[in-house]
Amino acid sequence: METSAAASPEAFLAMLAGIVGASQVLTREEDVARHVSDWRRRYPGRARAVVRPANTQEVSRVVAACAAHGVPIVPQGGNTGLVGGSTPDASGTEVVLSLSRMNAVRSVDPLDGSLTLEAGCTVLAAQEAAAAAGRLFPLSLASEGSATIGGVLSTNAGGEQVLRYGNARDLALGLEVVLPDGRILEALTALRKDNTGYDLKHLFIGGEGTLGVITAATFKLFAPPRKVATAWVAVRDPQAAVELLARLTGAVGERVTAFELIGREALSQVLAHAGPGMRNPLADAPAWAVLFDVSEASARLDPTPAVEEVLGAAMDDGLVADAVLAATGAQAHALWALREHVPEAQRLDGPSIKHDISVAVSRIPAFIAEADAALQALMPGIRICCFGHVGDGNLHYNQSKPAGMADADFLAREDAVHDAVHAIAARLQGSISAEHGIGRLKQSALLHHKPAVALDLMARIKQAVDPANLFNPGRLLPRDRLSSHQEPSR
Amino acid sequence: METSAAASPEAFLAMLAGIVGASQVLTREEDVARHVSDWRRRYPGRARAVVRPANTQEVSRVVAACAAHGVPIVPQGGNTGLVGGSTPDASGTEVVLSLSRMNAVRSVDPLDGSLTLEAGCTVLAAQEAAAAAGRLFPLSLASEGSATIGGVLSTNAGGEQVLRYGNARDLALGLEVVLPDGRILEALTALRKDNTGYDLKHLFIGGEGTLGVITAATFKLFAPPRKVATAWVAVRDPQAAVELLARLTGAVGERVTAFELIGREALSQVLAHAGPGMRNPLADAPAWAVLFDVSEASARLDPTPAVEEVLGAAMDDGLVADAVLAATGAQAHALWALREHVPEAQRLDGPSIKHDISVAVSRIPAFIAEADAALQALMPGIRICCFGHVGDGNLHYNQSKPAGMADADFLAREDAVHDAVHAIAARLQGSISAEHGIGRLKQSALLHHKPAVALDLMARIKQAVDPANLFNPGRLLPRDRLSSHQEPSR
Numbered sequence: 001m002e003t004s005a006a007a008s009p010e011a012f013l014a015m016l017a018g019i020v021g022a023s024q025v026l027t028r029e030e031d032v033a034r035h036v037s038d039w040r041r042r043y044p045g046r047a048r049a050v051v052r053p054a055n056t057q058e059v060s061r062v063v064a065a066c067a068a069h070g071v072p073i074v075p076q077g078g079n080t081g082l083v084g085g086s087t088p089d090a091s092g093t094e095v096v097l098s099l100s101r102m103n104a105v106r107s108v109d110p111l112d113g114s115l116t117l118e119a120g121c122t123v124l125a126a127q128e129a130a131a132a133a134g135r136l137f138p139l140s141l142a143s144e145g146s147a148t149i150g151g152v153l154s155t156n157a158g159g160e161q162v163l164r165y166g167n168a169r170d171l172a173l174g175l176e177v178v179l180p181d182g183r184i185l186e187a188l189t190a191l192r193k194d195n196t197g198y199d200l201k202h203l204f205i206g207g208e209g210t211l212g213v214i215t216a217a218t219f220k221l222f223a224p225p226r227k228v229a230t231a232w233v234a235v236r237d238p239q240a241a242v243e244l245l246a247r248l249t250g251a252v253g254e255r256v257t258a259f260e261l262i263g264r265e266a267l268s269q270v271l272a273h274a275g276p277g278m279r280n281p282l283a284d285a286p287a288w289a290v291l292f293d294v295s296e297a298s299a300r301l302d303p304t305p306a307v308e309e310v311l312g313a314a315m316d317d318g319l320v321a322d323a324v325l326a327a328t329g330a331q332a333h334a335l336w337a338l339r340e341h342v343p344e345a346q347r348l349d350g351p352s353i354k355h356d357i358s359v360a361v362s363r364i365p366a367f368i369a370e371a372d373a374a375l376q377a378l379m380p381g382i383r384i385c386c387f388g389h390v391g392d393g394n395l396h397y398n399q400s401k402p403a404g405m406a407d408a409d410f411l412a413r414e415d416a417v418h419d420a421v422h423a424i425a426a427r428l429q430g431s432i433s434a435e436h437g438i439g440r441l442k443q444s445a446l447l448h449h450k451p452a453v454a455l456d457l458m459a460r461i462k463q464a465v466d467p468a469n470l471f472n473p474g475r476l477l478p479r480d481r482l483s484s485h486q487e488p489s490r
Numbered sequence: 491m492e493t494s495a496a497a498s499p500e501a502f503l504a505m506l507a508g509i510v511g512a513s514q515v516l517t518r519e520e521d522v523a524r525h526v527s528d529w530r531r532r533y534p535g536r537a538r539a540v541v542r543p544a545n546t547q548e549v550s551r552v553v554a555a556c557a558a559h560g561v562p563i564v565p566q567g568g569n570t571g572l573v574g575g576s577t578p579d580a581s582g583t584e585v586v587l588s589l590s591r592m593n594a595v596r597s598v599d600p601l602d603g604s605l606t607l608e609a610g611c612t613v614l615a616a617q618e619a620a621a622a623a624g625r626l627f628p629l630s631l632a633s634e635g636s637a638t639i640g641g642v643l644s645t646n647a648g649g650e651q652v653l654r655y656g657n658a659r660d661l662a663l664g665l666e667v668v669l670p671d672g673r674i675l676e677a678l679t680a681l682r683k684d685n686t687g688y689d690l691k692h693l694f695i696g697g698e699g700t701l702g703v704i705t706a707a708t709f710k711l712f713a714p715p716r717k718v719a720t721a722w723v724a725v726r727d728p729q730a731a732v733e734l735l736a737r738l739t740g741a742v743g744e745r746v747t748a749f750e751l752i753g754r755e756a757l758s759q760v761l762a763h764a765g766p767g768m769r770n771p772l773a774d775a776p777a778w779a780v781l782f783d784v785s786e787a788s789a790r791l792d793p794t795p796a797v798e799e800v801l802g803a804a805m806d807d808g809l810v811a812d813a814v815l816a817a818t819g820a821q822a823h824a825l826w827a828l829r830e831h832v833p834e835a836q837r838l839d840g841p842s843i844k845h846d847i848s849v850a851v852s853r854i855p856a857f858i859a860e861a862d863a864a865l866q867a868l869m870p871g872i873r874i875c876c877f878g879h880v881g882d883g884n885l886h887y888n889q890s891k892p893a894g895m896a897d898a899d900f901l902a903r904e905d906a907v908h909d910a911v912h913a914i915a916a917r918l919q920g921s922i923s924a925e926h927g928i929g930r931l932k933q934s935a936l937l938h939h940k941p942a943v944a945l946d947l948m949a950r951i952k953q954a955v956d957p958a959n960l961f962n963p964g965r966l967l968p969r970d971r972l973s974s975h976q977e978p979s980r
Contacts, residue, residue, distance in 0.1 A: 111736050111852035112883075134740065156685050167683060170660065185943050190850040192882040193657060194921035195646050195696055196928060197948050202692035206685055223743040246601050250624065253713035253787025254744065297743025298796050306790045360680040362601035392682040393602075431684035438686060446686055452671050457955065458687050462953035465947065475878060476687060488641055 009048070012069055016051050017094075019061045024101070026050040031272040035076060035096050036088055043084040043440060046092035048073075052101050056176060056184060056215045059097070063213070064182025066095055067331040072095050072470045073180075075209040077119065077151030080143040082356075083439025085208045085475050086151065097213060099150050106216065108133045114173060114190040116218040119150030123175075126219070130362070135221035138165035142340065150214045151390040155208035158435035163391035164257040164295070165222065168205065175201045176216040180466040190218050203461065208437055209472040211465045212306075225257070225295035229304045230332035233311065233323040234286030238365040240319035241290050241390055244310075248292065251310045252303050257293040259391030261364075264288070266387040269400070270338055278338055282322050290390070291339050293332075321481055342387050349400050351407045352385070353417045358394040358434035367428055371397060374420045379413060381405075397421060422449060438476045448479070455481060499538070502559055506541050506585075509551045514591070516540040525566060525586050526578055532727065533574040536582035537564075542591050546666060546705045549587070553703070554672025556585055561588050562960045563670075565699040567641030568612065570633040572846075573929025575698045575965050576641065580705040587703060589640050598623045604663060604680040606708040606944035609640030616709070625711035628655035632830065636659060640704045646696035648925035653881035654785070655712065657925070658695065665691045666706040670956040680708050693951065698927055699962040701955045708901070715785035716967060719794045720822035720972060721801065723813040724776030728855040730809035731780050731880055734800070735851070738782065741800045742793050747783040749881030750829055751854075754778070756877040759835040759890070760828055768828055772812050780880070781829050783822075832877050832886075839890050841897045842875070843907045847915040848884040857918055861887060864910045871895075884924040887911060912939060929968045937968070945971060 019023045026032050027049050035050045037043060053059045066073050072094045076086045088094040097118035106116040110133045117126055123144035131138035140153060141159035165171065174189035187201055190201065203211050229276045235241045238261065245259050264287045271280060296303045314320040326332035346352050359367050368386060375382050381402030388395035399417060401410035422432045426449040438446050459481050469482060497505065507515045508866035516522050517539050525540045543549045556563050562584045578584040589610035596606040600623045607616055613634035620627035622711050629642060631649035642658045664679035677691055693701050725731045729749065735749050753775045761770060789805045806808040834844050849857050858876060865872050871892030878885035889907060891900035903942060912922045916939040928936050949971050960974060
């Protein structure tokens with residue numbers, strides 16, 4: 001055990017160097033630069049040091065040393081987050097605990113359908129390890145080449161195949177976690193069933209590094225798809241999109257792997273700032289388009305005729321105006337490129353205000369109608385770039401400025417726009433952060449919209465697991481929410 | 491709020507009657523009998539009263555009154571549990587909080603694919619409500635006519651379709667919970683994605699009523715199967731069963747809905763105590779049989795040829811000796827009747843010792859080989875009735891006495907048999923309770939096999955949420971485990 005006596009800053013760093021080696025305690029500006037600010041540079045920070053342990057035992061010893069000296073820790077994976085949850089604050093007191101060196105694939109077992117990885121593995125590496133064993137690791141997101149297993153678990157990342165396979169939470173079978181006092185929670189199980197007490201892994205998944213640091217995880221794997229039917233469909237309106245999803249699910253079951261909505265403004269921006277080969281798949285530019293995948297694991301079965309039947313009936317019933325089914329993998333790829341280009345096109349268009357809301361799937365149409373009306377009243381001419389994972393009830397409901405407005409005038413209204421959108425999501429019993437988390441960015445919205453009982457329970461959990469508030473302090477739950485439960489509870 | 495002044499037992503009951511009505515506070519022996527003992531009569535108890543609130547507000551007020559007077563509460567659903575978790579102890583001080591009157595289906599939404607029910611609804615009622623909306627509520631277990639939604643969530647029940655659809659935990663989208671101080675946690679969401687802080691529902695799911703009482707829940711629904719291929723297969727050994735599962739999953743993906751192993755002794759007992767129409771489906775009695783379902787949601791697609799191809803190749807490779815595919819629903823039903831009759835046949839055979847272990851699927855063969863050898867060494871001639879959900883790595887690995895042994899001699903060795911079996915499951919990194927939970931029955935095994943760090947974390951959570959230890963005290967975590975974390979944690 002490290003000593004708990006007070007140590008000078010230099011002595012403390014020497015102690016860390018004694019655990020991980022001097023070369024793995026980074027303090028020079030050029031070495032720490034990519035670790036102390038988020039990639040969007042919204043949260044520039046400073047770190048006491050960036051420490052890169054090589055294994056779980058070293059993580060445990062680093063954490064114990066920090067605990068003994070009251071030094072706060074910011075766990076960090078690929079640092080691809082959007083809410084300021086994985087970088088140090090400006091105080092220069094926090095240690096960044098980077099998992100980047102812990103990137104081993106510990107095991108893959110096709111019979112169990114399981115994959116065990118260290119936290120610093122990228123999502124892409126996980127996909128590749130599964131594919132090499134003839135299985136599918138279904139988590140897939142834009143940042144998968146950089147985002148790490150520890151990060152996607154700590155933020156319960158979603159991505160484009162949640163509809164079929166679930167969020168990161170749903171894919172995890174077991175975790176190994178270093179707790180805020182340095183002890184190791186060994187729960188790295190490949191069990192499909194285990195009812196021996198509270199399922200502790202769910203505290204750390206989506207916990208944003210505030211309750212401990214995930215050092216390894218075991219995931220479920222799936223049968224890889226052998227055929228995928230990809231369609232781009234002009235739908236009458238968002239209600240038609242929701243009804244089409246229900247019909248499709250009724251006809252082919254859980255094969256519906258992704259179901260995305262793309263509004264006219266989003267497609268216009270993509271076509272205005274198109275990458276190579278990007279063009280409108282249909283003759284007209286629809287007010288609303290849907291892009292979906294239906295995937296099939298069996299080489300002997302083809303879901304395409306069932307999909308065509310659903311689309312034909314939906315045309316007859318006026319839900320669908322036009323549709324194209326990709327005939328080749330390249331065509332499917334081109335359709336998906338349009339969808340994936342939306343964020344970049346919006347960036348090229350100019351400043352944007354972004355949301356990541358969710359509501360129950362059936363309330364998507366009401367959300368869009370109400371939010372559109374509220375924002376047009378707030379800022380006439382505002383351009384609404386609406387797209388997202390309708391199958392999950394999750395929209396990236398973003399805004400670009402009205403034609404002719406100055407950037408600064410638009411961004412000066414950002415909080416008012418957020419408030420209007422979040423209020424509607426909340427009134428429809430939705431979420432103000434469907435997949436990006438809270439971090440530092442969304443704390444005020446969290447405090448405003450989360451029920452007080454839930455906030456109190458979260459604070460109690462945090463204080464039970466990290467009583468000194470040393471793990472990612474001030475992220476997720478603001479510091480001032482952490483003493484309320486000391487009072488009598490009624 | 492109820493007063494917190496001390497009250498006589500009579501005054502306290504009158505206070506409860508003031509909340510729920512005098513007719514819903516049961517104290518007469520004939521009224522409370524079915525509530526104070528488990529159905530196997532292993533845990534006869536006494537209750538201060540059985541209270542039956544009509545709605546969540548009444549639950550909240552009852553719980554607040556109990557909290558104010560320091561009265562412990564035992565939440566109770568259908569009282570179908572196997573581990574003594576839902577009945578009062580012998581002290582006569584505990585109030586049984588029965589959810590039996592809260593059995594409304596609040597809503598079913600085919601577009602969301604969601605179903606919201608009160609906790610006292612039976613599993614069967616949930617299945618029926620979903621079916622009426624053209625959807626599937628996939629939780630299915632032997633006690634579904636009595637087991638309630640609150641109970642299956644509190645115990646994270648499994649059942650026969652976990653392989654495809656998951657445990658109760660995986661099916662729940664949101665919960666409404668009354669906390670130990672009487673406050674209501676409103677988290678009754680149909681959201682598929684919500685990353686606004688710790689996912690609190692996972693504390694209560696599988697929490698065995700020790701952290702609060704679930705009053706309502708929202709579940710995911712699925713597309714109902716339109717075709718099911720059911721097969722009874724003689725396999726070479728358990729390793730062949732595991733390999734057949736991997737081949738089947740590779741060929742037809744997540745359509746494999748159930749995959750059960752039945753050992754020779756289990757089938758022999760079924761045939762010896764057969765119900766009407768039960769017979770061996772194959773010419774010979776195999777050492778090991780597998781029963782599986784492959785189900786298909788699309789009316790246009792038939793997975794049977796793919797299943798036949800897998801079985802043919804497995805025969806060629808020596809994994810499978812013989813197989814029969816059900817040609818009709820009635821035949822499929824007859825095959826499943828054999829599997830479902832195993833527990834009753836074992837009861838008719840005489841006394842039994844039961845286990846509910848799980849290991850990673852790939853370790854099923856090693857578990858069976860090691861446990862068989864250990865038990866034959868411990869008690870030569872012991873008959874091992876091994877069956878269960880191999881697709882989930884979950885075996886009901888049960889024992890019947892050796893021919894000629896007295897019942898009492900056999901049962902006198904029960905603890906030794908448990909210890910031997912649990913030690914092997916633990917050494918293979920398995921679970922000593924895959925789906926039945928801990929309750930009072932499995933506490934000593936929990937303390938023996940669960941890592942100390944996990945036990946400590948569970949105790950911290952319990953004390954954070956229920957500091958007075960009034961919710962199901964002494965179940966799951968023994969009372970004496972609840973003060974350890976007050977010490978410095980290192």
